[in-house]
Amino acid sequence: MTRSPTRDFLVGCFVLAGLAAIGYLSVSIGGLNYSGPGGLLLYAVFDETGGLKPRAPVSISGVKVGQVTSIRLNDDFRARVEIDVDRSLELPVDSTASIVTSGLLGDRFVALSVGGDDQLLRSGDEIGFTESAVILERLIGKFIHNADLDSNQEGGKGE
Amino acid sequence: MHASALQQEDAASVEFRDVAMAFGNRRVLQGLSCEFPAGGISVILGGSGSGKSTLLKLIGGLVRPQAGSIRVAGEEITGLSERRLQGVRAKLGMMFQGGALLDSMTVFDNLALPLREHGRGLGEAAIATAVHECLEAVGVRNADALLPGQLSGGMTKRVALARAILSRPRILLCDEPFSGLDPISSRRIEALLVEINRRTGMTMIVVSHHIASTMRMASRILILLPDGAVAGTPDELRRAGDPRVVSFLDETLEVAETDAPVEFLPIGLNRAV
Amino acid sequence: MANAVQDLGWAATRFVETLGQMTAFAGNIGRAVVTRPARYRLWVDELFKLGVLSLVIICVCGLAVGMVLGLQGYTTLSRFGAAESLGAVVGLSLLRELGPVLTALLATGRAGSATTAEIGTMVATEQLDGLRMLSVDPIHFVVTPKALAMIAVMPILSTLFILCGIGGGYLVGVELMGVDGGNYMSSLRSNVTFRDDVAGSLLKAVIFGALVGLIATYRGYTARPTSAGVSSATTSTVVIASVAILISDYAITALWGV
Numbered sequence: 199m200t201r202s203p204t205r206d207f208l209v210g211c212f213v214l215a216g217l218a219a220i221g222y223l224s225v226s227i228g229g230l231n232y233s234g235p236g237g238l239l240l241y242a243v244f245d246e247t248g249g250l251k252p253r254a255p256v257s258i259s260g261v262k263v264g265q266v267t268s269i270r271l272n273d274d275f276r277a278r279v280e281i282d283v284d285r286s287l288e289l290p291v292d293s294t295a296s297i298v299t300s301g302l303l304g305d306r307f308v309a310l311s312v313g314g315d316d317q318l319l320r321s322g323d324e325i326g327f328t329e330s331a332v333i334l335e336r337l338i339g340k341f342i343h344n345a346d347l348d349s350n351q352e353g354g355k356g357e
Numbered sequence: 358m359h360a361s362a363l364q365q366e367d368a369a370s371v372e373f374r375d376v377a378m379a380f381g382n383r384r385v386l387q388g389l390s391c392e393f394p395a396g397g398i399s400v401i402l403g404g405s406g407s408g409k410s411t412l413l414k415l416i417g418g419l420v421r422p423q424a425g426s427i428r429v430a431g432e433e434i435t436g437l438s439e440r441r442l443q444g445v446r447a448k449l450g451m452m453f454q455g456g457a458l459l460d461s462m463t464v465f466d467n468l469a470l471p472l473r474e475h476g477r478g479l480g481e482a483a484i485a486t487a488v489h490e491c492l493e494a495v496g497v498r499n500a501d502a503l504l505p506g507q508l509s510g511g512m513t514k515r516v517a518l519a520r521a522i523l524s525r526p527r528i529l530l531c532d533e534p535f536s537g538l539d540p541i542s543s544r545r546i547e548a549l550l551v552e553i554n555r556r557t558g559m560t561m562i563v564v565s566h567h568i569a570s571t572m573r574m575a576s577r578i579l580i581l582l583p584d585g586a587v588a589g590t591p592d593e594l595r596r597a598g599d600p601r602v603v604s605f606l607d608e609t610l611e612v613a614e615t616d617a618p619v620e621f622l623p624i625g626l627n628r629a630v
Numbered sequence: 631m632a633n634a635v636q637d638l639g640w641a642a643t644r645f646v647e648t649l650g651q652m653t654a655f656a657g658n659i660g661r662a663v664v665t666r667p668a669r670y671r672l673w674v675d676e677l678f679k680l681g682v683l684s685l686v687i688i689c690v691c692g693l694a695v696g697m698v699l700g701l702q703g704y705t706t707l708s709r710f711g712a713a714e715s716l717g718a719v720v721g722l723s724l725l726r727e728l729g730p731v732l733t734a735l736l737a738t739g740r741a742g743s744a745t746t747a748e749i750g751t752m753v754a755t756e757q758l759d760g761l762r763m764l765s766v767d768p769i770h771f772v773v774t775p776k777a778l779a780m781i782a783v784m785p786i787l788s789t790l791f792i793l794c795g796i797g798g799g800y801l802v803g804v805e806l807m808g809v810d811g812g813n814y815m816s817s818l819r820s821n822v823t824f825r826d827d828v829a830g831s832l833l834k835a836v837i838f839g840a841l842v843g844l845i846a847t848y849r850g851y852t853a854r855p856t857s858a859g860v861s862s863a864t865t866s867t868v869v870i871a872s873v874a875i876l877i878s879d880y881a882i883t884a885l886w887g888v
Binding site: 414417449454458459460471474 | 752755756757759760761762763764765766767
């Protein structure tokens with residue numbers, strides 16, 4: 199057990215470097231956060247979530263203010279999405295929640311647009327105005343369908 | 358546990374009864390019964406592979422016999438659990454053939470280890486005193502900071518001996534203490550052992566193949582022969598008519614007569630508590 | 631023919647027997663962990679021997695692997711016009727698989743074999759018996775600090791490997807191949823999540839550390855007390871630990887859902 203202060207120092211450095219590395223990996227790259235302030239729990243009902251996942255970010259004007267906590271099917275087969283946002287936010291009751299995509303092929307997230315009402319949303323309230331996710335295939339399908347209809351009307355060709 | 362208190366007289370003896378030991382298919386000992394009396398130096402002789410070192414391991418509880426009973430310091434050890442064995446080992450000290458010192462620790466730390474482990478709050482100063490006292494007793498000086506790999510053969514043996522006697526054991530087990538040593542160093546170790554035994558009355562059980570020193574220092578000899586074991590005092594064996602014993606001891610009959618007296622080295626140990 | 635079947639049966643029995651013994655051994659180590667005194671000093675020494683001394687090889691190999699990933703990744707991704715996602719590709723490959731697995735394999739070769747050789751030599755020179763005679767439990771004194779150190783060291787080494795790899799990928803992708811540095815880092819950040827990727831990576835590293843620690847100490851402890859015995863124990867540590875790492879890698883990946 200030859201006590202060597204150099205050794206101890208090096209081991210200490212090693213452990214500190216290791217913990218710092220793990221911390222950097224987790225927080226900076228992995229996006230682990232001590233789940234910010236949070237605390238304002240709201241929900242919104244959508245016709246289509248388009249692959250929105252729990253823990254997806256919720257942002258206002260591109261700035262992350264919270265995350266999606268759960269997504270469930272409610273009784274009339276629509277999606278009830280619950281979100282947890284910064285409790286210091288003052289969101290008017292006519293704010294909108296939209297499910298949008300980051301980039302063309304990226305992940306879904308929830309974007310909030312601030313309304314103008316005097317009354318503010320409180321924890322447990324529903325966000326009344328929602329815009330569901332846009333599904334690319336349906337859009338293309340609609341486009342083709344409309345194109346067919348147009349060509350049918352013009353040419354008068356039957357099916 | 359009252360029975361063992363009454364046996365204080367033979368508290369430093371070892372007794373084998375009908376012990377059989379085998380390693381896999383190899384039968385090493387069979388029906389061995391013998392006694393190693395308290396306070397004496399007993400030497401176990403035998404050819405290679407005769408099971409000499411195994412006997413010491415059996416006494417220390419490092420291996421278990423297939424059959425028979427072994428009493429160490431009045432306590433039956435064959436059925437004991439590892440933890441109970443540690444209590445018995447507190448009364449034993451073992452000097453291994455190669456020293457068996459921990460090669461990652463200095464000589465000082467090697468000796469301090471048992472005190473630091475079981476010393477019950479001994480301060481570093483007290484530990485240092487005890488360690489240096491033992492090293493002095495075996496004639497090793499200025500070796501504190503050396504690693505075992507840096508010691509000569511003779512010094513290794515002496516440090517190993519120091520470690521074995523550090524905790525004032527009642528019974529000292531020595532596995533080939535003279536092996537690999539030049540004659541002068543051999544004599545030194547022999548003198549040390551004899552002196553320690555004389556001063557402290559420590560029972561010693563020595564495994565050796567060095568017959569000359571055996572005849573000099575042993576009060577009891579056990580010879581392990583291929584087809585049996587013979588025990589007795591050196592004189593009894595010297596006068597024995599058994600041809601096996603005679604041929605075994607053959608070489609000593611001339612050497613023993615012409616021995617120079619063994620020199621005693623100054624040692625500072627008091628009688629064992 | 632009958633002999634071959636017999637041998638197979640015997641080998642299978644031996645295998646199961648060894649597994650049982652290793653479990654018992656692991657149990658002993660577990661018991662020793664909670665027994666006082668805690669051997670901090672020895673544990674720190676082992677952290678040095680297994681961790682600090684492995685730093686160079688881990689970082690160099692991490693850098694090299696990252697560079698290869700950067701090169702290969704760029705070549706493949708640019709065919710699909712997705713070269714800007716290089717950061718994510720390099721980062722995820724390293725985090726999920728290459729980091730923990732390669733680190734564990736490298737550590738097995740370096741630290742694992744050193745541990746086996748050390749313990750095996752101690753058996754051969756009767757040092758462990760010496761400890762027993764001094765009423766010190768060799769498992770508590772020698773084995774446990776080494777096994778625990780291996781578990782503690784593995785996630786640290788794995789993370790350093792991954793970071794060096796990400797750096798290596800950056801060197802090749804950004805400096806050499808012209809991928810935008812900002813895109814590299816942002817694609818990395820947005821595609822790596824703590825829950826799925828980082829936590830899984832750390833968990834794998836810890837499990838691999840436990841496996842290597844157990845196998846290396848067990849093989850050393852049960853080595854035949856000759857120099858041939860020690861050497862054969864050392865090589866078998868590397869072989870067995872490597873196989874165990876790769877097989878458990880699959881199991882963990884499948885179970886964790888990564």
